[in-house]
Amino acid sequence: MSKVLVLGGTSWLGGQIAHHAVMRGHDVTCLARGESGKTPSAVTFVHGDRDNPGAYDKVIDRRWDMVIDVSRQPGHVRSALDVLGKTSSHWTFVSTGSVYADQSGPLTERSPLLEPLAGDTASPETYGEGKVACEEAVRTHPHHLVIRVGLIGxxxxxxxxxxxxxxxxxxxxxxxxxxxxxxxxxxxxIDVRDLAQWIVKLAESRVTGIVHGAxxxxxxxxxxxxxxxxxxxxxxxxxxxxxxxxxxxxxxxxxxxxxxxxxxxxxxxxxLMDDTRALEHGLERxxxxxxxxxxxxxxxxxxxxxxxxxxxxxxxxxxxxxxxxx
Missing domain, CATH: 3.90.25.10 (UDP-galactose 4-epimerase, domain 1)
Known part of the structure; x- marks a missing residue:
């Protein structure tokens, strides 16, 4: 049984990730404000507002086998890595296809990206730039995985x-x-249930790098x-x-x-997001x-x-x- 920390876990995709992690036998904790809904049963919920300096105080004293973050705010991702990065064996970040500079044609994981947002807070208009900044922060973790997701249904x-x-x-x-x-x-x-289960499996296998989830x-x-x-x-x-x-x-x-x-x-x-790498890593849809x-x-x-x-x-x-x- 692995100790899994989901940063989020009360909204749609985060909740499904927490659910599938529990179903696969893991000890799951979700840190969130809890405003988007309730965590699945058998999940430990920790209230934390990531805009506040002490948001991670209740989870800082544990060593995490897997951290899975679904945030879109660079400040949240940076602060989590600063506090929890050294005590976490593997870090998964859920990003988006909106990070690409030119989205008019086929996209691969090597396609050029937007410029990263300089600040800590992304608006709806700078969603893609914000996620690029989040990815940039996540790459500082020695064992990181970035999953760039397309449209979820x-x-x-x-x-x-x-x-x-x-x-x-x-x-x-x-x-x-x-x-x-x-x-x-x-x-x-991509069905949210298939995506969430696959994300958990990739984290279990300590997969690193960048892969599309489409x-x-x-x-x-x-x-x-x-x-x-x-x-x-x-x-x-x-x-x-x-x-x-x-x-x-x-x-x-x-x-x-x-x-x-x-x-x-x-x-x-x-x-037109290339799914070759995802299929190599066992994505089932x-x-x-x-x-x-x-x-x-x-x-x-x-x-x-x-x-x-x-x-x-x-x-x-x-x-x-x-x-x-x-």
Missing amino acids: GPGDRSDRLGYYASRFALAQDEQVLVPDVATQPMQV GERTIVGDLLTMSAEAAGFEGDQVAASEDWLRARDVEEWMGPRSLPLWLPASHLGMG RSYAEMLADTLVYERDLGLDRERKAGLSRQDELDLIAELRS
């Missing part, structure tokens, strides 16, 4: 992205659904078809061009009044059909007609379809 997704279409198809049934006219756009989504390559059109099949959808998909959508203030990718999975040309690389079916169960539990963090309201969507068809 599956049950529990708080961004509301992947589940939008399965949910909308289920709500619409035999009516029309608006989709972006980007059927051939590349896309990759889904199997597919295209948006196929994801939409599989989402419709999962929902039993019998209506029509109404495709709107990118220019038409932008002219009506519909956003790409995520956020309110958006159409998820639609990427601007500058970010198509998020669907469930099928998209299984992930979408499980996601739809989660969406139904929340309510198909709820207000979402990503996507269109049903009435807004119907108004746009009417305008497009007029």
Whole structure:
């Protein structure tokens, strides 16, 4: 049994990492503010606000076999390494594909990075630069692993992205659904459960270096078809061009009044992340059909007609379809 410290562990991916570490027989502690949710059962929760100097006081007196950090703030990562680095045998940091300077095409672990953020606190606009700075700090640990993750999906997704279409198809049934006219756009989504379990396995094996954690390559059109099949959808998909959508203030990718999975040309690389190294290190991914079916169960539990963090309201969507068809 290894002693595992998860810095986080109450949010979506962090919680899944803690859960899988417990399932694999480890003694798991999560240090977090606890504002994003509860830790899984059998996990020791330690309250700690990493903005405060004494955040690590309750975990500093133990030697950790594995530390897994999911932070996006350089100051948090630097302070954790300063306090815990020398008493931790292996350090895993969960980064992102957003660290790359040019995300318009295929991405490998050797692709050039953005300039690292100089300060301690990243804003949403400097998310990628912040993660680069985090990686820079993590490289000071002699046994470190950086996992650059692409789009994550599956049950529990708080961004509301992947589940939008399965949910909308289920709500619409035999009516029309608006989709972006980007059927051939590349896309990759990895199930949070597969990602979390793999991260724990890599940490157990003391793997070091940099590796992508991305889904199997597919295209948006196929994801939409599989989402419709999962929902039993019998209506029509109404495709709107990118220019038409932008002219009506519909956003790409995520956020309110958006159409998820639609990427601007500058970010198509998020669907073209090389997974060669990940597969060599044993990444196993469930099928998209299984992930979408499980996601739809989660969406139904929340309510198909709820207000979402990503996507269109049903009435807004119907108004746009009417305008497009007029």
